[in-house]
Amino acid sequence: MTAVQVPDGAQPDQVRRIRTEIPGPRSMELAQRRGVALPAGLVSSAQVYVQAAGGGVVVDADGNSFIDFGSGIAVTTVGNAAPRVVERVTRQVQAYTHTCFLATPYEPYIAVAEELNAVAPGDHAKRTALFNTGSEAVENAVKYARAFTGRPAVVTFDHAFHGRTLMTMSMTAKNRPYRQAFGPFVPEVYRAPLPYPYRWPSGAAAAADEAFAHLELLVDSQVGAESVACLIIEPIQGEGGFIVPPDGFLRRVSDFCRERGIVFVADEVQTGIGRTGAWFASEHEALVPDLVVTAKGLAGGMPLGAVTGRADIMDAAPPGGIGGTYSGNPAACAAALAVFETIRADGLLERARAIGAGMTTELTAMARDCASIGEVRGRGAMIAVELVHPGTKRPDAAAVAELGRYCQERGLLTLSAGTYGNVLRFLPPLTISDELLAEGLGILRDGFAARSS
Incomplete structure (x- = not known):
């Protein structure tokens, strides 16, 4: 499959779009090359390879467009390839x-x-x-x-x-x-x-x-x-x-x-x-x-x-x-x-506070219906949920890995964290649209619901 082309200087379309299985054929080809050229200890959380990114999305080499809840681990706060x-x-x-x-x-x-x-x-x-x-x-x-x-x-x-x-x-x-x-x-x-x-x-x-x-x-x-x-x-x-x-x-x-x-x-x-x-x-x-x-x-x-x-x-x-x-x-x-x-x-300090308030409200609502969520915490556009075995505070790192895969397959990129590997952390770019933010939270909601059913 021919990878998506983004014109020089243009931001990718701000939509979630899944065209192939995840990872797609081009990403799998790159993974094979990586296995030969790179040392085994150098690992990546996502299994897709980036072709373009901007606003609130990351587009992979197969043309799949993912909602970005990671910002390259809090790096692209003002958006990837920000115009200025x-x-x-x-x-x-x-x-x-x-x-x-x-x-x-x-x-x-x-x-x-x-x-x-x-x-x-x-x-x-x-x-x-x-x-x-x-x-x-x-x-x-x-x-x-x-x-x-x-x-x-x-x-x-x-x-x-x-x-x-x-x-x-x-x-x-x-x-x-x-x-x-x-x-x-x-x-x-x-x-x-x-x-x-x-x-x-x-x-x-x-x-x-x-x-x-x-x-x-x-x-x-x-x-x-x-x-x-x-x-x-x-x-x-x-x-x-x-x-x-x-x-x-x-x-x-x-x-x-x-x-x-x-x-x-x-x-x-x-x-x-x-x-x-x-x-x-x-x-x-x-x-x-x-x-x-x-x-x-x-x-x-x-x-x-x-x-x-x-x-x-x-x-x-x-x-x-x-x-x-x-x-x-x-x-x-x-x-x-x-x-x-x-x-x-662009008023991004205020935007960070608004993102944090919205995410906290939505994630707290999810926690009421999902016994796997032990705590929602953070400030601004730096929010996390700690996952535990229901009815206990025993860390559940497997649940984080499972939810990460669930989200990636449906077009949402997340990150894990925590001493026990049982925290999902969310660091969306401050340029993400309200629509993409809501759509990403919807994928998370469905993922938690699937675990609770």
């Missing part, structure tokens, strides 16, 4: 593609830093450094904190995901598939319990106080606060299953760090740049982190990460100690400037 992103990147690569900011600097890097300094929480003096990925940005946040404090230790939390480099893999909580077979890990990384209200052993009401008591014991008595450079936390855990800490917990942790001279780092790689209905998820808790890490949605699909934070911390690294050959690539910087422009011009 395409236009700015095209102009930039026609001018120059690379000079290395460390060798011959350029204005787009500075302009992105100015944007991030302006929107990051707090009215203090800020600085921003750009990198290539979220993992790289997290790792450099640790370097800044260590340079500033002169201390070695890093505190992270249960269920956390911070990346796949050796440093960030050491900070990540989940063993399989992220840590298994890759040790030994970096020393001086310590993990505290995160208050996970749905699964806290003594109940949700006790989660915040008990988790905070564990944190105090860890930092003050076991590690020693004078040895801790930074504490890093996702305001809403991403790969961990969209866990939202109880109200007030993050502020309490931030105050605790400030009292002990510990750098408080918000990992907003998945939550930042409009995903939750604010520029940063920290804003929902009135947090002012010392350092904020961004990536994913920052550059509309181009590789870019950043650390933004207090000027005194960011200025502590020695000259030449931070950077990289491709860090702050000019094309990625152009894309990021287009993302800021698009979010403001």
Whole structure:
């Protein structure tokens, strides 16, 4: 079958359309080539291969058009191949593609830093450094904190995901598939319990106080606060299953760090740049982190990460100690400037809140009729359902896999998450239409109904 052709510069038709069995013949052909050319450990959740994407859809190589509830794992927040992103990147690569900011600097890097300094929480003096990925940005946040404090230790939390480099893999909580077979890990990384209200052993009401008591014991008595450079936390855990800490917990942790001279780092790689209905998820808790890490949605699909934070911390690294050959690539910087422009011009912060409200209402209604849904949670266009065996809280990862297949076969792309692999997470692009959003939720509703029957 001839694959669908999308004219240059055009967005795909905003419709769900299934023309072949899933996966189709062209996708299966590509899968065979992949099996020969790529290592076995490099896996993909969907079995279809992309030909075009935009708005709220992804079109595969066989011409099937899928509703997109994943955004490339929270990357294409402003839509895939967003017009302003395409236009700015095209102009930039026609001018120059690379000079290395460390060798011959350029204005787009500075302009992105100015944007991030302006929107990051707090009215203090800020600085921003750009990198290539979220993992790289997290790792450099640790370097800044260590340079500033002169201390070695890093505190992270249960269920956390911070990346796949050796440093960030050491900070990540989940063993399989992220840590298994890759040790030994970096020393001086310590993990505290995160208050996970749905699964806290003594109940949700006790989660915040008990988790905070564990944190105090860890930092003050076991590690020693004078040895801790930074504490890093996702305001809403991403790969961990969209866990939202109880109200007030993050502020309490931030105050605790400030009292002990510990750098408080918000990992907003998945939550930042409009995903939750604010520029940063920290804003929902009135947090002012010392350092904020961004990536994913920052550059509309181009590789870019950043650390933004207090000027005194960011200025502590020695000259030449931070950077990289491709860090702050000019094309990625152009894309990021287009993302800021698009979010403001198209009212996408408000759109994220509207998507979240609508999805939460619909998913909560489904939960009343489906005993497999243990909890609906999240903020803005970052919503998840945790699936369990009916009548229990026992995680049901098989149900997530089954529903994922059900949705894909009917034209809806979803993602899984969670320490136990039992969470369906939804990250639709903020440009998705109400019609596609409703249609996607309808497929989910039918899938849950099929399980309940």
